[in-house]
Every structure is written in C-alpha cells, then in structure tokens.
Amino acid sequence: MIRSITQPKADEELDRLLEDFTRVFVVGCGTCVTLTRTGGVEQVEAMRKKLLAKGKMVTGSMVVPVACDELSHEILGEQAALIDQSEALVIMTCAFGVQAIGGQLKKMVIPALDTLFIGKESAAGTFLEVCTQCGQCILGETGGICPVTSCHKGLVNGPCGGTNYGKCEIDSNKDCAWTLIYNRLKALDRLDLMRRYQPPKNHNVEPMPGRIVLQAE
Amino acid sequence: MAGSFKDVLNSGEFVITAEAAPPKGTNLETMKHHIELLLDKVHGLNVTDHQSSVMRFPSLGGAIMIREMGGEPILQMTCRDRNRLALQADLLFAFSRGVNNVLCLTGDSIVVGDHKQAKGVFDLDSAQLVKAIRTLEKGYDLAGNQLDGGVKFCAGAIVTPEAEPLEPQLIKFEKKIEAGAEFIQTQAVYDLDHFSKFMEYARPFGVKILAGIILLTSASMARFMNKNVPGVRVPQRLIDEMASAAKTQALAKGIEIAGRMIRHIKDEKLCDGVHIMAIGKEEVVPDILAAAGL
Numbered sequence: 001m002i003r004s005i006t007q008p009k010a011d012e013e014l015d016r017l018l019e020d021f022t023r024v025f026v027v028g029c030g031t032c033v034t035l036t037r038t039g040g041v042e043q044v045e046a047m048r049k050k051l052l053a054k055g056k057m058v059t060g061s062m063v064v065p066v067a068c069d070e071l072s073h074e075i076l077g078e079q080a081a082l083i084d085q086s087e088a089l090v091i092m093t094c095a096f097g098v099q100a101i102g103g104q105l106k107k108m109v110i111p112a113l114d115t116l117f118i119g120k121e122s123a124a125g126t127f128l129e130v131c132t133q134c135g136q137c138i139l140g141e142t143g144g145i146c147p148v149t150s151c152h153k154g155l156v157n158g159p160c161g162g163t164n165y166g167k168c169e170i171d172s173n174k175d176c177a178w179t180l181i182y183n184r185l186k187a188l189d190r191l192d193l194m195r196r197y198q199p200p201k202n203h204n205v206e207p208m209p210g211r212i213v214l215q216a217e
Numbered sequence: 218m219a220g221s222f223k224d225v226l227n228s229g230e231f232v233i234t235a236e237a238a239p240p241k242g243t244n245l246e247t248m249k250h251h252i253e254l255l256l257d258k259v260h261g262l263n264v265t266d267h268q269s270s271v272m273r274f275p276s277l278g279g280a281i282m283i284r285e286m287g288g289e290p291i292l293q294m295t296c297r298d299r300n301r302l303a304l305q306a307d308l309l310f311a312f313s314r315g316v317n318n319v320l321c322l323t324g325d326s327i328v329v330g331d332h333k334q335a336k337g338v339f340d341l342d343s344a345q346l347v348k349a350i351r352t353l354e355k356g357y358d359l360a361g362n363q364l365d366g367g368v369k370f371c372a373g374a375i376v377t378p379e380a381e382p383l384e385p386q387l388i389k390f391e392k393k394i395e396a397g398a399e400f401i402q403t404q405a406v407y408d409l410d411h412f413s414k415f416m417e418y419a420r421p422f423g424v425k426i427l428a429g430i431i432l433l434t435s436a437s438m439a440r441f442m443n444k445n446v447p448g449v450r451v452p453q454r455l456i457d458e459m460a461s462a463a464k465t466q467a468l469a470k471g472i473e474i475a476g477r478m479i480r481h482i483k484d485e486k487l488c489d490g491v492h493i494m495a496i497g498k499e500e501v502v503p504d505i506l507a508a509a510g511l
Contacts, residue, residue, distance in 0.1 A: 152326055153297075153339045158389035160323040160343075161377045161404060164447035170326045182385040194388050197395065200301060200345050200359065 002120055003032040004068075004094035005127045006039065006113040015054070017110045018088070023057045024110070025086035027076070027101060029067035029093040035121065038113050039063075039092030047092060047112060059085040067097025073104030083107070135205030141193045143184035148201075150177035156198040222261040222289045222318045223371040226400055226425045231483050232490025233511065234261040234291060234402065234427060235502050237283065239274035248279060249286070251499040256288045258503055261318060263402070263492070266293040270330025277307055280316045291373070292316050295324025300340035301349065301359050308353060312368040320373045320402060321346040321393075344392045347372050351397040373400035377448035378415040379408070386448075387418070394424050402492040404448045405431035407455055409478060413487050426488040430478060432495045432505065433471040436460035472501055476508020483509070 009017075018024065026047050033039030041063050048058050060082030064072045076083060083089070088108040091098045095115040102109035117129040132149045138156060139146055148154045152170050159178035162169025166179040185191050206212070225232055235258075237251050255262060264279035280290035292311055294304065308319070321344075327337040341349060349359055350372045356364050374393040380386040390401070401419075406412040406428050419426055431449070433439050436459040439451040455474060462470035479491050495502050 153323060153337060153342075155323065155339065155342045157342050157344045157392055159380075159385050161375060161380070161386075162323075162326065162447050163380065163385070165381050169447055170328050178385050179382060182382065182388075186384075191384075191388070194385070195391065197344065197348075197392055200341050203340070 002118055002131075003035055003127070004096060005116045005119045005129070006033055006036055006094050007116060008038055008043075009112060009114055014090075014110070014112060018051075018054075018056065018090070021056070021088040021108070021110075023059050023086045024051060024088050024090050025059050025079070025083045026051070026061035026090045026112075027067065027092065027097075028061070028063035029097050030063055030065045031067070033067075033093055033097075033113065034063075036127065044092055047090065051090065059083070064097075067091075067093035068100050070100070072097070072101055076101070076105065133210075134201065135210075136201055138198065141196060141198075142181045143188055143190065143193070145177060145181045145184055147177045147181060150175075150180070152177075156201065158194065220260075221371075222291065223399070225260040226371070226489070230260075231511075232261075232425070232427055233259045233493070233506070234263060234490070235259045235493045235495065235499070236263045236265060237279060237499065238265050238268060238497075239276060239279040241271070241273050243274065245274070245282065248274075249282070252283055252286055252288055254500070255502055256286060258506055259493075260490075261289045261291045263291040263293055263320060266295045266322070266324070267298065267330070268325075270297065270325045270327050270332070272330070272332055277311055277316065280311065281314045284315045289318065290316050291318040291320050293320045293322060294346065295322045296339050296341050296343060296346055297324030297327065297337055300338055304341060304346060305349060305353060305358055308350060308368060308370070309364075312370065317369060318371045318373070319350060320375065321350070321398070322375055343374055344389065344396045347374055347393055347396040347398050371399055372397060373402060374398040375404065376401050376419075377404040378406055378412055379404065379450045380448045390419070391422070394422050398424060400425040400427065400489075402427045403429040405429040405442075405446075405494065407449075407451045407478070409481055409485075409487065412482075413485070416488050419488075425490070427490040427492040428482055428488050430475050430491050430493045430505075432475050432493070432498055432501070433459055434498060435464075435467045435471075468498070468501065472504050472508050475505045476510075479505070479509035479511070483511075 026044055028039040028044035044061050044063055048061050051058050060079050062079050064075050088110050090110050090112050092112045098109050098111045119127045119129040122128045134148045152168055163176040166176055168174040168176050185194050235255050262283050264276040266276040276293050280292040283290035323343045327335050350370050353368050356367045376390040377386050401424055436456050439456045442449045443451050
C-alpha cells in the first residue's frame with residue numbers, strides 16, 4: 001500500500017513556528033504516520049510532553065484514524081471545546097492531513113513533520129520512493145523499474161558516469177537504477193528497449209498544480 | 218595551434234586536448250596563464266562546467282576567453298544546472314562568440330559539490346543535449362520554432378571504458394553517437410591493454426576517441442581515485458611505481474608515466490588522440506607532452 005512518508009521537523013524550526021502561540025492542540029494520524037512512527041499515539045504523547053516542557057499549554061490531543069479523510073473534522077468535533085481553547089493546532093500528519101484539517105477547522109495549523117515522498121515500506125522500517133507521479137510512465141520500456149524516481153538524476157537514456165559497481169555516486173549503499181534496469185532487461189532478453197532513444201520528457205503533462213476533473217460519460 | 222579542432226579531428230593527426238579550470242571568483246589570472254602556456258601545444262582546451270558541482274566562473278566565460286586569446290575552446294556543458302531553454306540559449310550565445318566545440322555531459326550530482334541544497338535540473342540528459350545541438354543546427358529549437366540565424370558545432374560526449382558493469386555504459390555510448398556525437402573524450406584510462414580491447418569494440422562506430430589521461434601525483438592520490446572516483450582503475454603496478462619514487466620525485470614520476478602512456482597510445486595507434494587532465498597541475502602539461510615526445 002502506498003504511504004505518505006514523513007520525518008519530524010527539527011526542534012529549532014518547530015520552536016520558531018510556535019513562537020507566537022501559547023495554547024496548542026496536538027493532532028496525530030492512525031495511518032501513514034503511525035506506520036512511520038512520526039505521528040502515531042506514542043509520538044503524539046511525546047510531543048504533548050515536549051510542548052509542556054517548553055512552557056506551552058496543551059489543551060488536548062487526538063489521533064484521528066485518517067487525517068486526510070474528509071470526515072476528520074467530524075471526529076475532531078468530539079474535542080471541539082479543547083480545540084476552541086487553543087490558538088493553533090500542532091499537526092503530526094503528512095501535508096495532506098495538515099491541509100485537510102486546516103481547511104476544515106479554520107485554525108492556524110503548524111506542521112510538526114516534513115512530507116518527504118509517497119512511498120512504500122520495502123522492509124520493516126525501510127521506506128522507498130517508487131513513483132514521483134511524473135505523468136508519463138515509461139515502466140513499459142524499463143522492465144518495470146522507474147528511472148525517473150530511482151535514478152538520482154532521473155535520467156531516461158541510461159546511466160551516468162557516476163555509477164560504480166552497480167551503486168550510485170551519491171551513496172555507495174544506493175543501487176544504480178540503470179544497473180537494475182539493465183539486469184532486468186537483460187534477464188528478459190529485451191536490452192533493445194534500453195537502446196531506444198528516449199526524447200526529453202514532457203513536463204507539461206499536467207500543469208502544476210495537478211488537477212483532473214472526470215468527464216461525465 | 219592553427220586549424221580548428223574539428224579540422225584536426227578529421228585530419229588524422231594525433232589529437233591533443235587539455236583542460237582549463239575556471240576560478241572560484243573573478244580573478245582570471247591563473248586560468249589565463251594556463252591558457253597561454255598551452256595555447257600552442259594542444260589542439261583544444263576543455264573548460265570545465267562547475268566541475269564536481271562546485272560553483273565557479275562559468276565555462277562559457279572561460280571558453281570565450283580562450284577564443285579571444287586565439288585558442289580553440291571546447292565548451293563543457295552539463296545538464297545539471299540548466300533546463301532546455303537555458304542550454305539552448307547558451308549554445309546560441311556560444312556560437313555567436315566563436316565557441317563552436319561542445320562536450321556534452323550529464324554532470325555530477327549536486328550533492329557532491331559545494332551547494333548541496335541546490336536543485337539539480339537534468340531536464341535533458343547528455344544524449345538529448347547532443348541531439349539538441351543537431352536540432353539547432355537544422356535551424357530549429359527543441360520546440361520546433363525556426364531560428365533567425367543558425368549554429369554549427371563540433372559536438373562530443375564522454376564514455377567510461379572501465380565502468381563496471383560496462384555494457385550499460387556502452388549502450389549509452391552508442392546512443393550518444395546515434396544522437397550525433399562526433400568525438401568522445403574518455404574517463405581516465407590506465408590499463409592500456411584493457412583500453413585497446415575497448416577500442417576494438419569502439420572503432421567501428423567511426424567516432425573520434427581521445428583517451429583520458431589523468432596525471433598521477435602520488436601513490437595515495439591513485440589509491441584515492443580507485444576508491445572514490447567511479448570508473449577510474451589505477452592498476453597496482455602503477456601505484457607501486459608511484460610509491461617507488463621519493464616523495465619529492467612523485468610528480469616527476471607521474472609525468473613520466475603519463476608521457477609513457479601517451480607515447481604508447483600514439484605509437485600503437487590505439488585511438489585518435491588524448492585528453493590530458495592535470496587537475497590543479499596544469500603547469501606541467503608541457504612537461505607531460507615533452508615526456509611523450511610531442
């Protein structure tokens with residue numbers, strides 16, 4: 001299942017964001033950030049204690065099941081009185097949750113996490129980005145491995161000169177995407193696909209920000 | 218030297234190129250000095266483009282300076298810092314100022330350099346950049362719009378003959394040639410038996426190949442490259458040879474080795490020429506050429 005992968009903001013940044021507020025309410029999420037251990041029950045409780053230690057008044061806290069869901073504000077409604085007492089919400093969810101809750105509750109929202117990528121858990125505690133939603137899928141010509149995401153430079157015509165023994169120049173623990181693609185296509189006897197010239201990508205597949213409206217059939 | 222780089226490439230003469238590295242700042246005196254030193258001794262001078270992703274005086278500025286000093290610049294262009302608009306615009310500008318040799322590279326990763334928080338661009342890759350040059354030469358930009366005043370370049374690219382695994386590099390090498398690369402400057406080679414096998418493969422493509430020669434300055438520098446520079450393999454016997462020299466004689470030994478390798482490449486006609494990378498020791502490139510009997 002795909003997940004929104006997050007990591008906590010540095011204390012200094014959070015302190016700066018909270019400078020103007022004394023009374024805060026903390027929100028976590030039972031989905032992605034629980035999996036990544038950045039905004040589940042334990043982390044929300046740790047945040048509550050940390051904020052108290054910093055001299056903030058924590059009016060309450062809650063872990064909603066799915067923060068990005070449209071129903072989150074109804075669940076948060078159970079805590080309406082405590083939320084009303086707060087000046088800002090410290091939100092320990094991905095940016096989807098921060099935006100959903102901010103839009104629903106009309107309160108200042110302070111993200112406690114940075115959203116890094118949309119990925120999956122490849123092994124216990126290891127999260128990998130597998131798709132950057134580029135809008136022009138070339139997996140059909142790369143043996144199902146995405147160079148746009150998995151190559152550090154997003155190269156589409158083969159490896160750069162920084163590849164070394166199957167690893168990437170930026171990290172000797174990171175696999176070179178093009179070595180993986182080469183091995184996969186070779187095993188499938190389809191290296192002809194790798195020889196195919198890929199033209200420059202169309203970065204205007206969908207103008208930023210992305211927006212799709214389904215047409216009635 | 219007289220004659221354009223392209224003319225020399227096509228003449229069958231043994232081609233010699235070297236590098237001039239732009240400074241961190243605007244003090245161009247050292248670079249100017251190196252250019253003066255090499256102007257009459259090489260057929261082309263590469264100007265590096267924020268080498269190792271370290272922000273410097275631009276390669277295009279350096280290339281124009283070489284042209285103004287009467288030299289033959291080879292403009293290195295990476296895809297790391299500019300999107301397709303900026304790359305095309307710089308090619309138009311380069312041509313307008315007499316800079317008409319271009320070496321197309323992917324570019325090192327941003328994170329190995331000194332501006333680690335910058336955005337890496339890679340809107341085009343090296344093969345696409347070669348093809349972009351060929352498109353501009355036809356009088357059109359990459360969006361298909363007609364140019365008012367065209368360009369003509371001698372375009373090249375690079376290959377790493379010692380890459381491991383090698384075949385993915387060779388596939389890319391072939392794509393660069395298909396895209397229109399006329400010459401190839403290689404990553405440093407040290408094992409010339411190995412290199413001659415690479416040339417057996419590469420020769421039929423008809424592209425001009427200049428073997429990369431990186432000056433060894435010490436045994437530890439050789440070990441460092443083996444450990445840290447992708448695709449560079451200094452054989453143990455050369456490391457031992459460097460180590461056998463007294464510390465004060467290490468540079469002289471490196472010059473001797475580089476000269477010997479160049480002579481061997483030329484005498485055995487392994488490839489079309491050499492590209493000498495002295496990396497901070499541009500001062501001794503004439504000595505390397507002398508050691509090679511050139």
